[in-house]
Amino acid sequence: MKATLINIGDELLIGQVVNTNASWMAEKLNDVNVEVERIVTVADNPREIIDALENELHFADVVILTGGLGPTKDDMTKQVLCRFFDAKMVVHQPTLKHVKHYFEMRGLPFSELNHHQADVPDCCTVLFNEVGTAPGMWFEKSGKIIVSLPGVPSEMMFLMTKYVLPQLEARHADVVILHHTILTQGIGESFLADLIADWENHLPDGFKLAYLPQAGLVRLRLTARGTEKMNLHKKMADELEKLSDLIQPYFVGESNDTLELIVNKLFTKNRLTLAVAESCSGGALAAKIVSVAGSSAYFKGGLVAYSNEIKESMLGVSKEILAQFGAVSQQTVEAMAKGCRERFGVDYAVATTGIAGPTGGSDEKPVGTVWIGVASPSGVTAQKYQLGNDRPKVIERTVNQLLGDLIKILNRDGKNNV
């Protein structure tokens, strides 16, 4: 099945917004065997939208449009589709009820414009948008599928995951696709590729490996396509076993789970508590932990100790340590982790201190120098890393490195009950 994505929005054409929807959608569609052949971005303009749709329907079996479904007059996708399908606009009652409720909940007045959010062309199947006000729409015409989704990433992702991907996958149920993701840390992409080159070159037919590097970690994604399910599962297990042996020292986890979700599961299942003391990561670590629902069950809180005074007054790091070794040192990070563990009264406490840049580096401690510390019932450990010289990346890598280290330490402590 071949697909085109049409992303609608002036904001994409003036460069105000980076098109992250396209890459997310392309990856997920690939997972269900739908090949994205073209991605087209056009303006919120009826002529442009129609031209793009007509043109792309020549090549593609599926065209997915995003954007232009808001309530304001620069959003015109719905009207364009209604005309394209020669349909009549009707009110979708469940959506109307939902939109009214949405406004009531927020104590907002419900205007005429908002009422139109519930209008849909009468020839479409509505994809009910629980997480926003613009409904998704599924059309079929001359054997082709046309789907229209809101451009807000969280709403698009919800509708893709709940409706579009399963329904597209069901259209070619004869092909079996398996995916398996392995999380590695502590080895760069090219070195990892060298390490497993021989294994990769001898993968069975229908198998494909993708390297998905993120700040400080590399995900390996093994995809297998075939027609016999049992056989494919067996082959997949064999290949994963060989791979696991090769990458053992860098292995962190075996799922598509994010690091923060793995941490969440480990702490929750093992009934442990966690607190964080952050300098260079400045709250990004706590924010990552808290982004997972249910984190309040194990996460007690954290301290962003961005200045030395705060490291002293609120974590009990001694003036002497700060004066003798500096804020970015093994001694300081260990004292931070220890102080954090005591003051928050938790089982595990982690700490970061480093130079995120762009200024503040020296020959001895260049930008990107980061110390990570972990205090646990079995003692305090610290590790130094060099994490590049780009401020946002240094922060992101610090967070990922710390979460990965924490998972390894929990595993070492026998807490691997996920």
Next chain:
Amino acid sequence: MKATLINIGDELLIGQVVNTNASWMAEKLNDVNVEVERIVTVADNPREIIDALENELHFADVVILTGGLGPTKDDMTKQVLCRFFDAKMVVHQPTLKHVKHYFEMRGLPFSELNHHQADVPDCCTVLFNEVGTAPGMWFEKSGKIIVSLPGVPSEMMFLMTKYVLPQLEARHADVVILHHTILTQGIGESFLADLIADWENHLPDGFKLAYLPQAGLVRLRLTARGTEKMNLHKKMADELEKLSDLIQPYFVGESNDTLELIVNKLFTKNRLTLAVAESCSGGALAAKIVSVAGSSAYFKGGLVAYSNEIKESMLGVSKEILAQFGAVSQQTVEAMAKGCRERFGVDYAVATTGIAGPTGGSDEKPVGTVWIGVASPSGVTAQKYQLGNDRPKVIERTVNQLLGDLIKILNRDGKNNV
């Protein structure tokens, strides 16, 4: 002048890489009066590239291609262009010399494949690539301009900045484009549209308004095109004045700056200090503040008080307040802000407490209920918000709402020296 971007690369179509080139190019082209009407992503495949090029030349005056210029066999843009222009491949001697030098410098062997990096169709003007090995190419045919650039962002940016943008700008020095962005907060997109509908409907010819909503705020971007610069500036100023009057209660700032950058400028220029106490935002506020380089000059740190014990022990919120009013209450958020201001010894302290969800809500305090508190030299204020029911959005909106409120309070306190 109308342009299309054609981004070539399989990695874009499987979602492995986010197309950041497109947004960068679109923004820069807009700045020199070149309107990007379409952005098309296609595979590294001769047929796809040719089809896209032929198709886009119907609409566009300028087509800029990126990608597919590397030395490996999956890079085929140059061969495709050579055939398209019915040209002959020739060696570009300055590039050959440069590529050889490039390999020498790095101690790498110079292969036959690398030699081909210096080949170019004889009908093009070479855009000399000082920062990489693949030359840019500029073609003209039947009044249209076709430019081919490497896909590596740093190389693309270098060639765009040094050659492409100045040369395109020189082609239509007669047209003027002005952009102006206004930041609003506390009003949804549709209500804002209602509020300014009359003004928007009467904008002068050549003026266009775009709504750019983000979590908890809406940016308004007014664009004006014309031929007389002075006149256009005058008209723009008139329209902005009318707009400012209409949206006064929701006005936050007048630039393209992010909220965290405005906060950074306000605190730094006024030599004030800030600390944060976060419950529901869980570190995301501190992380946003710290994402701006130079924040250590005014940001002392923060406390993520995710549990009640920590609100008591580390912020001094009394047991009685927590018991009587609950963690999500005006009394608690005020005590948090006050305690934070004292313990961190800062001029301004802000606090958040709320229910991010998905669980933890009640009839009285549903998911999305968030209290925001600000303690300043002039006292403590608190405000309640309903910020939806989607956990990541509640957190993001809390952060944006708080930064916006803080800016308004600083302005109210006469600290508007940005």
